[in-house]
Structures are given as structure tokens and as C-alpha cells.
Amino acid sequence: MVIEYNNNGELTMGGTSLKTVAQSFGTPTIVYDETQIRTQMRRFHEAFKKSGLNYNISYASKAFTCLQMVKLVQEEALELDVVSEGELYTALEAGFDPQHIHFHGNNKTKHEIQYALESKVGYIVIDSLEEIDLIDRYASDVVNVVIRLNPGVEAHTHEFIQTGQEDSKFGLSIKHGLAIEGVRKVKNSKRLNLKGVHFHVGSQIEGTEAMIETARLVIQWLKENDIEVELINLGGGFSIKYVEGDVSFPIEDGIAEITEAIISIAKETGFPIPEIGIEPGRSIVGEAGITLYEVGTIKTIPNVNKYVSIDGGMSDHIRTSLYDAQYEALLVNRNDQADETVTIAGKLCESGDIIIKDAKLPSTVKRGDYLAILSTGAYHYSMASNYNQMQKPSVFFLKDGKAREVIKRQSLRQLIINDTK
Incomplete structure (x- = not known):
């Protein structure tokens, strides 16, 4: 801009x-x-294309949403991350394909779960053990779910926008056994299909170290527990420049570092690389x-x-x-x-x-x-x-x-x- x-x-x-x-x-x-918004989306696309990995980019609606923003997201071939009934409603009213919508949230209401199921969203991100039972109860057909992991990694950012540390309201803890319990519950459910796992270390993250460290931890955990997934979603949180001294996340170099690290970790562990997902919001519309x-x-x-x-x-x-x-x-x-x-x-x-x-x-x-x-x-x-x-x-x-x-x-x-x- x-x-x-x-x-x-x-x-x-x-x-x-x-x-x-x-x-x-x-x-x-x-x-x-508007041109700047589109440019940011295209930069993420081009960076991932160079990696040669299968990927998807999902815009985080919470950063800013309205009917015209959702239409712009669809025009630029991004998927959509929603965290409430209202965000889902906005997306559907804009004509967004529900199969490319992912429903997040640490406390989805029964009504929201039913709405997401009726709308046939692409997948629901599991954030608690109880939620597994609720989704399985209300589902009338097979539902793709992704388990949000709490990796216990602290990102260097404001305490209110850290999300991956051990004491967090988000996700299922790997360290305390909640994550593996969640995997077992999904596998034992009647209608849930474990599509993948998700993590998010925080917001306004300038570098790649925390995301790479967490990806290594998650891949090793998946390998050790013999868990096969189609998707690993790395979340978002990429930084922007507000004032002098701030660093905008270097999309091209940053994505290259992350994807190269994932390729290397996969080789070390013998873990087949699934589709890689990210959920940028601030880095697309902030500046x-x-x-x-x-x-x-x-x-x-x-x-x-x-x-x-x-x-x-x-x-x-x-x-x-x-x-x-x-x-x-x-x-x-x-x-x-x-x-x-x-x-x-x-x-x-x-x-x-x-x-x-x-x-x-x-x-x-x-x-x-x-x-x-x-x-x-x-x-x-x-x-x-x-x-x-x-x-x-x-x-x-x-x-x-x-x-x-x-x-x-x-x-x-x-x-x-x-x-x-």
C-alpha cells in the first residue's frame, strides 16, 4: 500500500x-x-506454490469480515476460518462455498454445532473433549474434524494474544494427555473422521522459530503415536508493521523457512507430509x-x-x-x-x-x-x-x-x- x-x-x-x-x-x-489485500493473498499463494507442498490458505474472518470481504476472499481462492454463528452466517450469505469453511471456537454452543453441521462446513476444529461427544451426537452423516492441539510452546508476544502456551483456554494439551485422549475419542466415535490437527502459537509473530519448533513437536508426536492425518494446520498470527521498529512477517522467506523445515523434519522422522494449512488474517488486511x-x-x-x-x-x-x-x-x-x-x-x-x-x-x-x-x-x-x-x-x-x-x-x-x- x-x-x-x-x-x-x-x-x-x-x-x-x-x-x-x-x-x-x-x-x-x-x-x-483493495489491491493491497489481494496482493497479500497472492503472496501467500506464490510462496506455497514454490514449496511444492499441498497446501491451503484460510482467511481468518475474525480480523475483519463483511459480505464484500468474503467475496474477495473467494475470488482469490482462499478458504475461510470462522469462529461463531455470525461469521458463518456472513460467509454463507456472501455465497461462500461451505465446503471451504472451517469452524473454530473454544466454546461452541450446541446451536452453533448444529448450524455448522446443517451448513455442511468443510471441517470443525475440535477444542475440547466434550465437544467430540456433542458433534457425534448431532451429526447425521460422517463429519470431518480437526483436533486443535495445545503444544505448550510460548511465543514471544503480548500475553493476551499468546495461545499455544500450556495454560491456555485453547486446544487439547499434548503434555497432559488430553490430545491423545481426543484422538482416541474421535476414532471411537460413530460419525467423526479425523482429518487432521491444528495448532496456533499466538499473534503478531515476527519470526518462524516458534512455528517451526511447534511443527517439529507435533510431527514427532504424531509419529510416536502412529497417528495418520491428511492435514496439519499451522494457524496464523503473522506480524504486521504498526510503527517504526515493527517487522512485517516476510511472507516469501518466512513460508520458505517453514516449509523447508517441515520437509526436513518429515525426512528425519519418516513421517509422510500431509497437506499444510495456514490461517492468516491480520497479515492480509492489517496494513x-x-x-x-x-x-x-x-x-x-x-x-x-x-x-x-x-x-x-x-x-x-x-x-x-x-x-x-x-x-x-x-x-x-x-x-x-x-x-x-x-x-x-x-x-x-x-x-x-x-x-x-x-x-x-x-x-x-x-x-x-x-x-x-x-x-x-x-x-x-x-x-x-x-x-x-x-x-x-x-x-x-x-x-x-x-x-x-x-x-x-x-x-x-x-x-x-x-x-x-
Whole structure:
């Protein structure tokens, strides 16, 4: 994605003036570079093709989903990972082939299991022993399942987005015997077919070491227990660049390292390499999206701080409050030098409603200016809420100089549509 200032001093995305977008469609608005999204998907495809292995790439819906996003995923020949009834419903309404949908979740309800079975999804990812019995009970035909393993590998990332460590709500522990018990239960069930195994070590993972270490552990475990599978799903969690110092996962080199390691491990152990799956989400849409805001109140506390408030906040940008995540901001409507450190704050009634704590902005920023917060394509709209009865923002895809609305701004009426009088 190319973000740069044009000759008029206006910030542009792929050549489109973001000032024009903000003025035309209002703020807050999340804008995606559609070409960048497609490019990321194609990079993963090309990297795996070079490996010579059988593979599948499944987009993680939780990063960002809507009807048009699902259609784009299908056009680029990716499969789809869903974690709720709502995500499955969205995918089906978009016309996505259910055979290429995988249903995840650590606490699937009985209704969700039934819905997934009725929809004939490609496979269900088992996350608990009890779930095996539930699926077997409700299934009317043979169902493909994949067991999510807890490998006991800790990734170097924020504790809230680690998922593969021993103390995790996700998966069946290899170390404590739950994984092998799960395999036995599936094999003894009436209607379940063990298609494969799945693991996920965490999110915002910059390197390949944890994934390779876990793949080695899993393959050795499969070999030692004489478990044959058609699929090993490595999960996702590939990193993106939010601020200077962050590293975007090197797709080409990273996938090459992972696949070469798997080939080597398979040779060492004598284990036949099955189909390899991954589930990227953030790395596909994260850097392709930005959020546009309008500046409102500017409050200077002498010798303490300067607050620049915007017309959104933690209702559409929760990750700073939740993870202490860091972001970069740019002034949209003119290219002035960023010569001052300020705090960019939201408008919600919470002291913790902060977008960026130490943002570099021009000292000329004033009410009515527009700001762009970069790398907000993942876990922003999908984590948006109506706290303070804030309306969820509109979302646009930009391509070839044109803006295409993919999600309308939530109306005031929609805020109370489910209320009773």
C-alpha cells in the first residue's frame, strides 16, 4: 500500500486523496486498499506454490469480515476460518462455498454445532473433549474434524494474544494427555473422521522459530503415536508493521523457512507430509486499512500534556486500551512537519480512551483537520462496539481511484432497533 502526500499536500492512498474521502463520506471511516489485500493473498499463494507442498490458505474472518470481504476472499481462492454463528452466517450469505469453511471456537454452543453441521462446513476444529461427544451426537452423516492441539510452546508476544502456551483456554494439551485422549475419542466415535490437527502459537509473530519448533513437536508426536492425518494446520498470527521498529512477517522467506523445515523434519522422522494449512488474517488486511478521523477539541495542559481529541475512540479503536498497542498518525489535509509530541484521545467517557499516547503531529493541528491512523485494517471494525451509544463507522474499499462502500455507517435508528418500548 502506498501512503504519500500529493502535490497539493494531501495524504493519499493509492493515489486517492484521503481528504476527499473524509469530506465525501464523513468520519470515522475505515478505508482499505483493495489491491493491497489481494496482493497479500497472492503472496501467500506464490510462496506455497514454490514449496511444492499441498497446501491451503484460510482467511481468518475474525480480523475483519463483511459480505464484500468474503467475496474477495473467494475470488482469490482462499478458504475461510470462522469462529461463531455470525461469521458463518456472513460467509454463507456472501455465497461462500461451505465446503471451504472451517469452524473454530473454544466454546461452541450446541446451536452453533448444529448450524455448522446443517451448513455442511468443510471441517470443525475440535477444542475440547466434550465437544467430540456433542458433534457425534448431532451429526447425521460422517463429519470431518480437526483436533486443535495445545503444544505448550510460548511465543514471544503480548500475553493476551499468546495461545499455544500450556495454560491456555485453547486446544487439547499434548503434555497432559488430553490430545491423545481426543484422538482416541474421535476414532471411537460413530460419525467423526479425523482429518487432521491444528495448532496456533499466538499473534503478531515476527519470526518462524516458534512455528517451526511447534511443527517439529507435533510431527514427532504424531509419529510416536502412529497417528495418520491428511492435514496439519499451522494457524496464523503473522506480524504486521504498526510503527517504526515493527517487522512485517516476510511472507516469501518466512513460508520458505517453514516449509523447508517441515520437509526436513518429515525426512528425519519418516513421517509422510500431509497437506499444510495456514490461517492468516491480520497479515492480509492489517496494513491495508487506515482509519480517518476529524479533529475536535485540542486541550493543552501547560508543562504536562497536549490532548488532540478525535471524533471516534475506543468504540472503533480498542486495541490501544486493550493491549497498549502502538500506532502511527498522519495529518491528512496538509503536509506540515510533525514537530510536536501529543496524546491523541477519543471522545468516549473513559480516561483510558486513548488512540496514541506519544504521537508525533504538526503543532499546526487544529479543529476540523483530518487524521489518518495507520494499520487499522485488522481487529478494529471487527472489535467495534456501541459503548456510549457510538455508531459503528463506515468502511470503504479503494481501488483504481474509486471508493466502494462495503459497510454503511450505523444509523441512530439501528442503535435502538432491538429495544422494546
